[in-house]
Amino acid sequence: MLYQLEGSQAVARAVALCRPDVVCAYPISPQTHIIEALGALVKSDQLDAEFINADSEFSALSVSIGASAVGARAYTATASQGLLFMMEAVYNAAGLGLPIVMTLANRAIGAPINIWNDHSDAMSVRDSGWVQLFAETNQEAVDLHFLAFALAEELSVPVMVCVDGFILTHSIERVDLPEPEVVDALLPPFLPRQSLDPNDPVSIGAMVGPEAFTEVRYLAQVRLHQALDVIPRLGERHRSLLGRHAAQLIDGYELDDADVVVIAMGSVLGTIKDVVDDMRAEGHRIGALSITCFRPFPAAAVREALSRATRLVVVEKAFSIGYGGILSTDISLALRGLSTPIHEVIAGLGGRPVWADSLRGVFSDALAGTLVETTFLDLDRSLVDAELARMAATRRSGPPAENVLRDLADVGRSA
Amino acid sequence: MSIERTPVRFYQVGSFAVGNRLVEVERRSAQSDPGRANSLTSGHRACAGCGEALGARYALDAAMRASHHQLVAVNATGCLEVFSTPYPETSWRLPWLHSLFGNAAAVATGVAAGLRATGRGHVRVVAQGGDGGTADIGLGPLSGMFERNDDVLYICYDNEAYMNTGVQRSGTTPGAARTATTESVGEHPGNRFGQGKDLPRIAMAHEIPYVATATVADLFDLESKVERAMEIHGARYLHILVPCPLGWGSVSSDTVRLARLAHQTGLFPVFEARYGEVTSITPIRRPEPVESYLRLQKRFAHLFNREGEVADRATVALIQSHASHNITRYGLLGDSDD
Numbered sequence: 001m002l003y004q005l006e007g008s009q010a011v012a013r014a015v016a017l018c019r020p021d022v023v024c025a026y027p028i029s030p031q032t033h034i035i036e037a038l039g040a041l042v043k044s045d046q047l048d049a050e051f052i053n054a055d056s057e058f059s060a061l062s063v064s065i066g067a068s069a070v071g072a073r074a075y076t077a078t079a080s081q082g083l084l085f086m087m088e089a090v091y092n093a094a095g096l097g098l099p100i101v102m103t104l105a106n107r108a109i110g111a112p113i114n115i116w117n118d119h120s121d122a123m124s125v126r127d128s129g130w131v132q133l134f135a136e137t138n139q140e141a142v143d144l145h146f147l148a149f150a151l152a153e154e155l156s157v158p159v160m161v162c163v164d165g166f167i168l169t170h171s172i173e174r175v176d177l178p179e180p181e182v183v184d185a186l187l188p189p190f191l192p193r194q195s196l197d198p199n200d201p202v203s204i205g206a207m208v209g210p211e212a213f214t215e216v217r218y219l220a221q222v223r224l225h226q227a228l229d230v231i232p233r234l235g236e237r238h239r240s241l242l243g244r245h246a247a248q249l250i251d252g253y254e255l256d257d258a259d260v261v262v263i264a265m266g267s268v269l270g271t272i273k274d275v276v277d278d279m280r281a282e283g284h285r286i287g288a289l290s291i292t293c294f295r296p297f298p299a300a301a302v303r304e305a306l307s308r309a310t311r312l313v314v315v316e317k318a319f320s321i322g323y324g325g326i327l328s329t330d331i332s333l334a335l336r337g338l339s340t341p342i343h344e345v346i347a348g349l350g351g352r353p354v355w356a357d358s359l360r361g362v363f364s365d366a367l368a369g370t371l372v373e374t375t376f377l378d379l380d381r382s383l384v385d386a387e388l389a390r391m392a393a394t395r396r397s398g399p400p401a402e403n404v405l406r407d408l409a410d411v412g413r414s415a
Numbered sequence: 416m417s418i419e420r421t422p423v424r425f426y427q428v429g430s431f432a433v434g435n436r437l438v439e440v441e442r443r444s445a446q447s448d449p450g451r452a453n454s455l456t457s458g459h460r461a462c463a464g465c466g467e468a469l470g471a472r473y474a475l476d477a478a479m480r481a482s483h484h485q486l487v488a489v490n491a492t493g494c495l496e497v498f499s500t501p502y503p504e505t506s507w508r509l510p511w512l513h514s515l516f517g518n519a520a521a522v523a524t525g526v527a528a529g530l531r532a533t534g535r536g537h538v539r540v541v542a543q544g545g546d547g548g549t550a551d552i553g554l555g556p557l558s559g560m561f562e563r564n565d566d567v568l569y570i571c572y573d574n575e576a577y578m579n580t581g582v583q584r585s586g587t588t589p590g591a592a593r594t595a596t597t598e599s600v601g602e603h604p605g606n607r608f609g610q611g612k613d614l615p616r617i618a619m620a621h622e623i624p625y626v627a628t629a630t631v632a633d634l635f636d637l638e639s640k641v642e643r644a645m646e647i648h649g650a651r652y653l654h655i656l657v658p659c660p661l662g663w664g665s666v667s668s669d670t671v672r673l674a675r676l677a678h679q680t681g682l683f684p685v686f687e688a689r690y691g692e693v694t695s696i697t698p699i700r701r702p703e704p705v706e707s708y709l710r711l712q713k714r715f716a717h718l719f720n721r722e723g724e725v726a727d728r729a730t731v732a733l734i735q736s737h738a739s740h741n742i743t744r745y746g747l748l749g750d751s752d753d
């Protein structure tokens with residue numbers, strides 16, 4: 001049925017349709033509306049689940065670990081600092097092979113504290129053993145949750161659905177929520193591989209030494225890689241049951257004859273596709289590739305999709321401080337042996353709007369062969385230079401973030 | 416596949432360790448029953464005389480009996496977790512989960528919630544950890560579990576330091592005790608005196624249904640407290656003093672003796688509390704000065720001279736004043752109202 005819903009409400013209802021047994025979370029913007037909505041669904045008996053108000057994110061994921069270990073379907077949601085606060089449990093849930101589903105309402109990581117959207121939270125746990133799926137629209141955010149539970153439980157791996165904070169979580173859009181029977185058909189009952197049961201006692205989480213740690217880790221890699229086969233299969237099934245385009249590992253847009261291909265994750269693809277449309281109308285051979293599944297990285301599919309492109313532009317909402325683009329590093333590994341130039345464009349940090357005009361400028365440079373290797377989109381170089389000059393001139397130059405904002409205010413006054 | 420339980424074979428008779436099998440049947444301890452669960456079975460790697468190993472077996476066997484073997488245990492990182500488990504040699508004969516050092520209480524909340532949500536609410540949940548996992552790194556999750564009154568019995572095995580990592584100070588290490596991070600050097604003899612973290616009182620401040628303390632010296636008392644705790648639903652807390660021969664520098668055969676002396680000196684008050692109020696105490700029948708407890712432990716050796724006489728009178732007097740304060744506060748010399 002069609003609804004006009006805030007993204008968080010839509011995600012909450014999608015999660016409820018998946019009938020989680022235990023929902024446990026801790027509030028943080030921009031995830032709060034999701035758990036508030038789930039709490040309300042439990043209170044109003046529309047969702048039969050244990051709803052637990054945790055004392056921290058570390059506890060929230062720990063509660064989920066306990067619930068999942070007894071074979072209950074467990075769900076949590078967080079963002080940014082909350083994800084970092086639960087970090088030890090993030091790795092632990094994956095290491096134990098517990099199929100917990102988490103919504104990550106993507107938000108920047110401080111300092112400086114910033115509540116707005118980028119992908120640095122998701123990138124901080126990319127090596128933890130969770131599947132990471134990125135939603136492009138609110139409809140995709142909804143559908144990815146059905147997929148997430150099915151995938152997690154089939155493979156015994158935790159799955160994180162990344163939904164751009166505010167841009168998706170707080171925007172009201174039309175979404176189609178399936179009938180409960182349809183979701184039940186997509187999501188079979190949870191049959192755990194391991195479960196704490198007094199009638200069949202096992203020890204879970206005991207120590208493993210050097211003699212077998214490599215093998216246990218290797219198995220985690222194998223299990224996660226299986227997602228590369230399972231996601232397309234589940235996607236196919238979702239397509240037939242939901243009657244609409246359903247999640248894939250990657251999603252190409254106007255790729256067939258594209259020379260320049262723009263690669264990105266999440267909601268920014270909406271803007272990118274608009275720009276691609278405009279530029280195509282002017283006769284430019286440009287296309288886009290959406291990476292829906294970031295972990296495991298679908299290297300073979302990416303390589304195949306990009307095989308005929310002559311130039312690549314990776315637009316990313318995070319970067320590895322001290323090196324550069326994270327997604328672009330993965331793309332270049334996937335294209336090992338090919339000589340396609342790859343440009344990284346770091347954009348949308350801490351909620352900075354990613355303007356179509358700015359993207360268009362970058363893409364035009366790429367088409368003209370004049371784009372530099374790394375671009376920080378719409379970076380105000382004068383602010384950076386002023387602070388660098390201050391640091392060179394004075395030892396006690398003060399907090400850099402405050403200096404930049406003072407300069408910005410001055411710029412504003414003089415304008 | 417359900418677990419096969421072979422009866423325990425006893426080689427001792429009438430000892431405290433097996434709970435005096437000579438008394439009448441109904442007064443016998445769970446430990447004296449050859450059909451006991453033996454939740455933590457032999458073959459683990461604890462040091463000889465480990466109080467924690469003893470306490471865990473006593474407590475879990477009693478909880479297993481009380482729950483008709485419908486029990487799940489969650490364990491924090493620490494000696495108990497490490498010595499009992501390296502795969503594939505687990506000593507646990509009940510469903511057992513180790514997640515992290517600081518999250519046992521929260522994991523147990525999840526276990527209880529998951530069981531309830533999947534129609535297995537009759538299965539009971541115990542969380543257990545050392546003093547470090549409970550008083551320090553895990554205090555937030557523990558307090559959250561108490562405050563929500565989740566249906567979990569949390570057991571802290573207090574050996575008064577981080578033993579698993581080599582005897583460093585914890586929030587429950589007593590004043591003057593030597594640990595690897597509170598060496599006794601010159602003017603600074605061992606751990607400084609502070610209030611410490613009085614975990615049973617912190618638990619009581621949450622006004623949870625049941626809080627109790629016990630030692631491995633009094634098996635009947637320990638078992639009966641576990642049983643009482645298991646009769647109640649909601650958050651429950653049991654704090655067991657478990658001497659650690661390695662960390663305390665004591666003789667392995669003195670573990671039970673030290674636990675008894677901790678009670679008899681007043682240094683470790685043994686009591687029960689309901690909803691934040693003390694409801695019973697275990698009286699001290701034969702009071703002992705703190706020296707007789709301290710003298711048996713190398714962690715307090717700097718307080719004595721070679722002849723075993725008190726050398727640092729001021730410090731010993733301070734420790735004695737702590738013991739006396741406990742005796743007054745809990746009325747430990749009076750009759751038990753239990």
Ligand SMILES: Cc1ncc(C[n+]2csc(CCOP(=O)(O)OP(=O)(O)O)c2C)c(N)n1
Binds near residue numbers: 494585
């Ligand atoms: C987050 C984290 N910090 C530190 C450690 C290292 N560590 C493991 S066990 C332990 C001490 C355990 O002390 P306690 O809880 O008192 O248990 P005991 O070993 O004394 O029984 C420490 C510091 C860890 N495993 N995880």
Ligand code: SF4
Binds near residue numbers: 467495498662
């Ligand atoms: S160090 Fe102490 S607590 Fe650890 S196994 Fe040895 S005696 Fe037991």
Ligand SMILES: [Mg+2]
Binds near residue numbers: 545
């Ligand atoms: Mg300890």
